[in-house]
Amino acid sequence: MLAQTLTRRICSYLFKRKPIFQTFSTHSSPPQIITNKRAAEQNSLSLLSTCNSLTKLTQIHAHLLKSGLLTNPLVLTKFSSTSSDLNSIDYAASIVTWSHHDHSHAHLIYDAFLFNTIIRAYAQTDQSKHRAVFFYNLMLSHSISPNKFTYPFLLKASAGLEELNLTRQIHGSALKFGFDEDLYVQNTMVHAYCCCVGGVDIARKVFDEMPKLSPVSWSAMIGGYSRVGRSVDAIDMFRRMQVGGIKGDEVTMISVLSACADLGALELGRWVEFYIEKERIPNTIEVCNALVDMFAKCGDIEEAMRVFRNMKDRNIVSWTSVMVGMAMQGRGKEAVTFFEEMKSHGVALDDVAFIGLLTACSHAGMVKEGCCYFSSMTREYGIVPKIEHYGCMVDLFSRAGQAKKALEFVQEMPIEPNSVIWRTLINVCRVQGDLAISECISRRLIGDEPMHESNYVLLSNIYAKMFRWEKKSNVRNLMEKKGIRKVPGCSMIELNDQIYEFVSGDKMKDQYEEIHKMVDEMGREMRRAGYVPTTSEVLLDIDEEDKEDALNLHSEKLAIAFALLNSRPGAPIRIVKNLRVCGDCHSATKFISKVYNREILVRDRKRFHRFRYGSCSCNDYW
């Protein structure tokens, strides 16, 4: 009992207050290094392998002390078996930090292995990764040299902490101790840099200087690129592998597929599936899930279902991937049915599954169902809603035009709303004409997140809607002063194994003339069919004719013109956008699908729009 109480006190002292380091250095008698008999170690090992709780651990610890059998394995095995239990890690770690004050722990061996174990254990925790760094420093202050195993553990922690400077320091330290030439250390280094804000390019430098690369190195780099949204670079790396004749493994494929999903690169994704088969890369459950996700995010639910049905084993991720795909298409009813099917298969539900489900309800306008599932989530499944779930609900009400409900919901939610939720609210208020509230929230958002570009865009659009042009230009000036740039609209098309990007208002290098002629022609054809430009979408203080020109420069229209020019007649056109589709482009694309008899699939920031015969699958609800 006492041991437990003491541990808690020690721990709080250890980690919540600074002076622990001083405590250490003033008392520092050099740690005693005593090698024990192997038998003793074996004994404690077997004892500890049965240990599964903190109480048991303290009992065994006491027993070991009494028999004088305490050596490294105590910490070692305890950590490797129940490293997720923070209390146990803290307990064992406190034995290490305090043992030299206590005569009974004199047998404890201080070596790199011991510290590695602690560092690994803390690196694997969710909340206490910084303690891994603490113990690394402690190790150094004990003059115990790290070994090559130390860095992968430590870098895992710094990857999770996402602190660039920390990663840099560790990098320097690894250099100093001469472990920077170890392949594992290098791979983890690339990964750690990739995880830090603004670290991908440094990671690439490390990567480029590596004399030997393994599939792990490639996966780390490709995964790093796709995680920060630089999927084009990720694909580029994959192409390099192909050119160099380097065969990736299943994890590499997952990284590549994730980039394909992000880009909506269906053809490349298909090719990767083919490649996996050809190269006999094991199609593990994770690989199949990545394939399902890729097909779903590329808008091909049928292919996603094909892979899904062919899987030998499925898990919650497989099911959720398909469901999210359906949600993105606005196929809410199917998604709900699919969810119920998953339930009947006895799959244990989790919080992500509910995010998918609630999104499905939201995109299909199923307010009642959404509310129902939201309340059943806690009541029936004991899943505590996270901020994302609350966000889904606010979105659900907002999309359905129930501004009052949305506001009430935000008012009553038990956790503090985040900026995502506030932005959703701004949008619903803006559409419903409550501009004063929008302005208010928007100003507060700018105060909270002064570097977030979309907050300024929102406020500026609100002023445009209020016809307050001078206030609007103030916002623009403020942005300029702070060096914040509006993210331009961008549309992508995959054609003949190439990915083409169109940026709003962009002067195309090739085919510039041709594309703009095509845009004009499209305009004429559309008008003949009854299209009227939605000039109110243009939030600039210019005259009507210029507004029409501005609309024609939207990246989506450029991309469609390009596709009409370069693909075979009747072939479906697939476009991926970085922003949400604007009202005018939505209406125009409907006309184009009819006039040119093409199916046009547009994936915007949030969902799919399938344009066919002059109408859209979203039924103008988006």
Place this chain on the structure above:
DNA sequence: CTACGCGGGA
């Protein structure tokens, strides 16, 4: 005088 290490999916 051995035990410890890297990348991935909704």
